[in-house]
Amino acid sequence: MTNINNIRMFTRVYELENMSAAARDLRVSAAVASSRIGELEKRLGIRLFTRTTRSIQPTEQGRIFYPKAIKVLEALEEAEAAVHEITLNPRGSIFVSAPLGIGRRLIAPNVALFHEKYPDVHTRLRLSDRALDLMGEGLDVAFVVGNPPDSGLRIKPIAEFPRVLCAAPSYIERRGMPVDGSDLINDNHACLLLRFPGSTEFRWTLSTSDGYEKFDVTGPFACDDGDVLTAWALDGRGIINKPLFEVEDHLASGELVAVCEASNPLPAQLAVLYPHKKNQDPKSRFFIDFMSERLKAALA
Numbered sequence: 001m002t003n004i005n006n007i008r009m010f011t012r013v014y015e016l017e018n019m020s021a022a023a024r025d026l027r028v029s030a031a032v033a034s035s036r037i038g039e040l041e042k043r044l045g046i047r048l049f050t051r052t053t054r055s056i057q058p059t060e061q062g063r064i065f066y067p068k069a070i071k072v073l074e075a076l077e078e079a080e081a082a083v084h085e086i087t088l089n090p091r092g093s094i095f096v097s098a099p100l101g102i103g104r105r106l107i108a109p110n111v112a113l114f115h116e117k118y119p120d121v122h123t124r125l126r127l128s129d130r131a132l133d134l135m136g137e138g139l140d141v142a143f144v145v146g147n148p149p150d151s152g153l154r155i156k157p158i159a160e161f162p163r164v165l166c167a168a169p170s171y172i173e174r175r176g177m178p179v180d181g182s183d184l185i186n187d188n189h190a191c192l193l194l195r196f197p198g199s200t201e202f203r204w205t206l207s208t209s210d211g212y213e214k215f216d217v218t219g220p221f222a223c224d225d226g227d228v229l230t231a232w233a234l235d236g237r238g239i240i241n242k243p244l245f246e247v248e249d250h251l252a253s254g255e256l257v258a259v260c261e262a263s264n265p266l267p268a269q270l271a272v273l274y275p276h277k278k279n280q281d282p283k284s285r286f287f288i289d290f291m292s293e294r295l296k297a298a299l300a
Contacts, residue, residue, distance in 0.1 A: 163266070
């Protein structure tokens with residue numbers, strides 16, 4: 001019988017097109033990954049990949065084998081899930097992603113509490129403000145802020161939370177207090193922007209007398225880490241557009257001051273994405289339900 005770990009390794013190499021990346025993803029050495037692929041090829045009597053010094057590409061036989069291999073792994077997951085659900089004792093690992101700000105402040109502390117309730121579930125948490133490929137990176141659950149693109153994934157809205165434009169008193173003293181979105185453009189205010197491939201936060205959606213409008217703001221600094229933007233704002237470098245929960249302590253202390261209060265930013269939606277098949281996985285379902293309840297309470 002073919003070793004299931006060999007099949008799992010094959011699917012990750014196929015998806016990532018890189019033996020070393022697949023090995024890291026499954027937490028084994030590159031030598032073990034290569035050995036597993038070799039064992040599977042020997043078992044099947046075919047070559048699954050064409051290897052060069054720079055790339056690894058599936059053969060025609062590999063492309064035929066991949067969808068069948070996925071069905072085998074999904075069937076195994078469903079069987080394991082059914083057994084674990086009967087015992088109400090989910091186990092295994094879950095790979096989760098979240099934006100940096102909400103991940104550090106809200107997700108990570110609750111991951112520890114989830115583990116206390118379900119000690120047999122091990123959580124691997126990746127924090128990044130970049131857009132991640134949920135399927136390509138093998139993620140089970142992804143928390144997102146804003147409106148994710150239509151990807152065929154399931155989405156569960158969790159909560160809506162306000163955003164605020166703010167800056168340090170030193171910046172306001174130097175550049176003046178902007179009243180609304182038009183001031184940001186007309187007075188060429190330094191707006192600190194979250195930028196990464198696919199990001200849209202360089203266009204701020206602000207309220208006006210005619211409803212919400214997009215403003216193409218500019219500024220001297222941009223970064224793919226939201227906490228860096230906050231640090232720059234605290235240093236008087238410009239204006240940030242942040243979820244209120246991330247900066248409310250700075251606003252309370254006076255380190256930051258709300259600006260453009262006539263043009264409040266569009267509130268942000270926190271949601272969770274997951275593949276359709278994960279809806280049948282108790283550990284993913286329990287994790288999503290647990291985190292949704294906690295996050296709703298925290299953002300209420």
